[in-house]
Amino acid sequence: MKKPVNPLALDQRDGLPDSLRVLADAYPRGQWEQHENFNQMIQFWMQRHMMFRQLIGLLNQDAEQLMDRNIGFKDYAPRLSHYAGSLLNELHGHHHIEDAHYFPQLVQLDGRIERAFDLLESDHLAMDGLLHGMANGANAVLKGGEIGTFRDTLTDFGTLLERHLTDEEDIVVPVVLETGFQG
Numbered sequence: 001m002k003k004p005v006n007p008l009a010l011d012q013r014d015g016l017p018d019s020l021r022v023l024a025d026a027y028p029r030g031q032w033e034q035h036e037n038f039n040q041m042i043q044f045w046m047q048r049h050m051m052f053r054q055l056i057g058l059l060n061q062d063a064e065q066l067m068d069r070n071i072g073f074k075d076y077a078p079r080l081s082h083y084a085g086s087l088l089n090e091l092h093g094h095h096h097i098e099d100a101h102y103f104p105q106l107v108q109l110d111g112r113i114e115r116a117f118d119l120l121e122s123d124h125l126a127m128d129g130l131l132h133g134m135a136n137g138a139n140a141v142l143k144g145g146e147i148g149t150f151r152d153t154l155t156d157f158g159t160l161l162e163r164h165l166t167d168e169e170d171i172v173v174p175v176v177l178e179t180g181f182q183g
Helices: 022-026 029-034 040-067 073-109 111-142 147-179
Strands: none
Touching (some): 022 147, 040 073, 040 147, 073 111
16 A cells, blocks of 8 residues: 655655745744844854755765766765765764753743644654665765765755755744744
8 A cells, every 4th residue: 555645744845835934934044033032052053054954065076976977986985974974974963952852841942833843853764864875875875886876965965964964953943932932
């Protein structure tokens, strides 16, 4: 029997549905940094998200360089190990802190967004599988596997990571702006 499609699944949605944008619409992204409750905690958190975006960008760029023979495998392999390891470890730790510390506190601050935090927890579970797939792909390349296949994995992973980070920001930052949460 075929599993029903969940339109809110990370690999199915193209943004937050209106029902989960209660605070996001009240606090437009372009005005976040000017808000009096845009604090150091949220600034640090956003910087972590930017780091994840930069790491996936570097991994994609390096894979393209190897495919185009602009970089040799001897130069590529240590970069892949370093950047993929950094992304995997940092993202895993980041999600653990969010799930164990921040999200349980934030969801208590405004009951209207409880379903939004359920969505983020589902994303984190989905991302765990994607992280394992990326790690397996990187290890395969390091053992002589096809770079094109790994590049496709990176592209798919990057798309879903961006969807998750954007949606997470659209949920978390407005809660912080609304409540003044400090962490």
